[in-house]
Amino acid sequence: MSCTTILVGKKASNDGSTMIARNDDGGFDVKKLVVVEPKDQPKTYKSVIGHLTVELDETPMRYTATPNVNPSKGTWAAQGINAANVGMSATETITTNPRVLGADPMVRYQKAKTKKEKDVPGGIGEEDLVVLVLPYIHTAREGVLRLGSLLEKYGTYESNGIAFNDENEVWWMETIGGHHWIAQRVRDEECVIMPNQFGLDRFDFDDAFGAKKENLCSSDMKEFIEKNHLDLANSSSFNPRNCFGSHSDTDHIYNTPRAWFMGRYLCPTRYRWDGDHADYKPESDNIPWSFVPESKVTVEDVKYLLSSYYQGTPYNPYSVNGKHIYRTISKNNTDTMAICQIRGDKPEAIKGVEWICFASTAFNTVLPIYPNTAKIPDYLSKVTTDATTDNFYWCSQFIGALVDPHFASGIIHVERYQNTVMSNARAILNEYDAKIAETGDEKLIDEANRKLCDMAKKEAQATLNRVLANALQHMTNRYNRGDN
DSSP states (O other), X not given: OEEEEEEEOTTTBTXXXXXXXXXXXXXXXXXXXXXXXXXXXXXXXXXXXXXXXXXOOSOOOOEEEOXXXXXXXXXXXXXXXXXXXXXXXXXXXXXXXXXHHHHSOOOOOBOOSSTTSOOBOOOBOTXXXXXXXXXXXXXXXXXXXXXXXXXXXXXXXXXXXEEEEOSSOEEEEEXXXXXXXXXXXXXXXXXXXXOSXXXXXXXXXXHHTTXXXXXXXXXXXXXXXXXXXXXXXXXXXXOHHHHHSOOOHHHHHHTHHHHHHHHHHHSTTTSOOSSTTOSSOTTOTTOOSEEOOSSOBOHHHHHHHTTOSOTTSTTOTXXXXXXXXSOOSXXXXXXXXXXXXXXXXXXXXXXXXXXXXXXXXXGOOOEEEOOOSSOOOHHHHOOOSSOOSSSHHHHHHHHHHHHGGGHHHXXXXXXXXXXXXXXXXXXXXXXXXXXXXXXOOTTHHHHHHHXXXXXXXXXXXXXXXXXXXXXXXXXXXXXXXXXX
C-alpha cells in the first residue's frame, strides 16, 4: 500500500505539539472514523490476510481508528489516538532488497496442500498493527517496544514503517525482513519525510545497546548484519537505508521525487533543489530522512505537503506544460489522511487532536476532532459502501472526482473550501480549548465535535454544489448554436 508520511518534533512545530501524519493510499477502500471502547476490543484477534490468531489478555484502553467500512479484507484501522494521548500511524509501506529478504524471509500464510497437513499462519501486517498495539501503550516508546516484541514472535509478511507520538516524543520504526526491526526517536527540532522507501539514514548502535535513549532495534541486529554481509559502507559510519533499503529505477519515479518536494518546502534556502548544480534532485537517493525546518511547522503546512501534486515545479500534471513523470503525493486512491497531534500545553482531556481528511487530499479539507470521546459524530462515523452526500467520506470523494477533470476552473472552489473549513475549525478549537480548560467539563468535547462536524457538513455541501455546477458547464457534449 503506497503512502506518504511526515513526522514533526515538538520543537519543530509552531505550538510545541508533536505530529505524525500520513496519506493512507489504498485501494479505494471506504473509510470511517470511530471510537473503539475497551469492551469492543477483541480478546482473541484473528487476522484475515495472515490467518493468524493472537490472544490479547491485557486490559485495553479506548482509542480511535479509521477502519474499512467493509471488513472483508480485515480491519485496517490506519491510525488513531488512545486514552493515554498516544498516537499511532500504521503503516507506510517501505522498500527493501533481496539480501535482506534472503537472510530473513517474509512470514507468509501457507495454505495446506493436503488434508493431512495444516495451514501455516502468516505474520502480522498493516491490517493488524493498530488493533494489536495502540490500545495497550502509554508512551510512544512503549509502542515501539510492544510492536517489536510482536514482530519477533510472529513475524511479518510485508515491509512497513510505523509512527508513534506522545506529548514529548515522536518515534519512527521500520521492519527489516520477516522478524527484524529498527527504530529511532525523532529529534525534537526536526521533521521527517517518508515516501515509501526505507527511510532511516543514521543509527547509533552504542545507544541502541546501551542507554536506549534515541535508538532501538532487534536484540540480534549487529549479528544479523555481520552474518549476512548487509553493511555496504566503506567507512565507519552506518547508514541503515543503504544496508536495508533499495535504490531502484522505480524509486526514482515513485518515491524520491516526493521526498524532494517535501524537503524543498521545509528547507527552501538551505539547500539548492533545482538546476544542474542542485544539492538534491527529484531522483536523488541521498535526500535526508530528517531536516530542521527553516520555519516552524503548522498543521496547515503538513496538510499542504500531503496534498501536493508538485505545484510550482515542472512536474505539475495539471499545468499546461507539466511533465507527469513522477508519482504525486496526493493521489486518486487516497482513502484517508490523518494528522495525530498531541499538545503538551493543554489539559489531559484535550491534549490529543485528530485531524481527518478523506479522499484525494489535493481537493479536500482536513477536519479536527477531539479523540477523547465515547462517540464520533455520525458525519464521520456512520459511513456505508453506498455513495451518498450524508457523510464526510463520500462528499470528499465527490468533490475530488468532479474537480480533477476540470482543474483549471474548479480548483478555486476547493481552495476557498479548504481555507473556510480550516479557519472555522481553528476558531472552534480555540473556543472549546478555552472553555474546557476553564471549566474542566469534559462533556463539552462532544459538543465541540458536533459543532465541528456541522460546520464541515455545511461547507462540504456548499462546495459540492459549486463544483458540480462547474463540471456540468464544462461537459464534453456542451453545444451552443454559435459553435457551428
